[in-house]
Amino acid sequence: xxxxxxxxxxxxxxxxxxxxxxxxxxxxxxxxxxxxxxxxxxxxxxxxxxxxxxxxxxxxxxxxxxxxxxxxxxxxxxxxxxxxxxxxxxxxxxxxxxxxxxxxxxxxxxxxx
Amino acid sequence: xxxxxxxxxxxxxxxxxxxxxxxxxxxxxxxxxxxxxxxxxxxxxxxxxxxxxxxxxxxxxxxxxxxxxxxxxxxxxxxxxxxxxxxxxxxxxxxxxxxxxxxxxxxxxxxxxx
Numbered sequence: 364x365x366x367x368x369x370x371x372x373x374x375x376x377x378x379x380x381x382x383x384x385x386x387x388x389x390x391x392x393x394x395x396x397x398x399x400x401x402x403x404x405x406x407x408x409x410x411x412x413x414x415x416x417x418x419x420x421x422x423x424x425x426x427x428x429x430x431x432x433x434x435x436x437x438x439x440x441x442x443x444x445x446x447x448x449x450x451x452x453x454x455x456x457x458x459x460x461x462x463x464x465x466x467x468x469x470x471x472x473x474x475x476x
Numbered sequence: 477x478x479x480x481x482x483x484x485x486x487x488x489x490x491x492x493x494x495x496x497x498x499x500x501x502x503x504x505x506x507x508x509x510x511x512x513x514x515x516x517x518x519x520x521x522x523x524x525x526x527x528x529x530x531x532x533x534x535x536x537x538x539x540x541x542x543x544x545x546x547x548x549x550x551x552x553x554x555x556x557x558x559x560x561x562x563x564x565x566x567x568x569x570x571x572x573x574x575x576x577x578x579x580x581x582x583x584x585x586x587x588x589x590x
Contacts, residue, residue, distance in 0.1 A: 369519075396577045405566065406520075406580045455519065457577070465510070465570070465578055469519035 365390050369456050369468030376446055376475050383442045384471045386456030391436040393460045397429070400453040400470070409454075412439040446475045478503045480567050482581035489557045490589050497552040497584050499567030507569040509550040510578065511541055514564045523565075526550065537561070562588045 366389040376382050386395065395412040410418040410431055418431035433439040443450050456468040479502045489495050501507060508527045512520040524535025531543040541552045550567060564585050568578040 394577075398577075405582045406578075408577045408579075411577060465522070465568075467512075467520040472517075 365392060365458055365466045367456055367458055367466055367468035369471055371471055372469060373472040378447050378475055380446055381442055381444045382473060383440050384454055386439045386468055388437045388458045392458040395433060395439045396457040397431060397441045398455045398457060400455060406455065448475045451475045478569060478571065478579050480569050480579055480581035482567055482584050484584045486585045488587040488589055491559050492556050495554045495557045497565050499550045499581060500548050501569045503569060506545065507571055509543060510568040511552045512566045512568060514566065557588055559588045562586055
């Protein structure tokens with residue numbers, strides 16, 4: 364199994380600022396994903412982080428708001444830009460090498476004030 | 477498009493009683509199926525998964541789930557619930573191909589009464 368370290372675990376940010384969330388996997392994985400979990404809601408896929416190329420975003424999410432990097436097979440970052448209170452959510456990193464093995468980080472609980 | 481339905485938003489079960497959480501999926505072929513648990517303030521923990529073979533799968537913490545193709549269901553069960561099982565439970569599916577993300581249901585909140 365893979366262990367995913369995600370940081371920060373939580374943060375309180377001022378509106379209009381940006382926060383970068385880091386995701387480190389302890390082994391090489393094929394795919395990395397970023398999800399958002401709004402309060403009381405399920406997980407929604409933001410994007411697939413592609414190694415060495417631009418991320419693939421789901422409908423409703425754009426690169427300007429959620430820029431993603433993945434410089435190698437074990438590390439990715441998600442930035443939440445120009446934050447508003449509506450961005451208050453838990454953001455989760457996920458990694459998989461096969462469809463049958465999907466691992467998740469502990470999540471970053473973001474509060475925007 | 478693939479989708480996952482968890483019909484029960486909130487379930488309360490007495491400690492020691494049995495539990496069944498429902499999950500239905502919509503997908504043309506047999507997808508990979510998962511159940512995750514999320515305790516308050518925690519990340520997601522995989523309880524069990526199904527992708528082929530025996531339709532009754534055993535997971536951690538005494539949980540099991542049964543895949544029923546005819547009903548497009550993958551219900552989670554536990555014969556005797558413990559207070560520590562109180563958490564949010566998510567059913568998820570992934571198309572049976574590499575490189576795809578999971579699609580999650582809306583989750584079921586389990587409360588355990590004493």
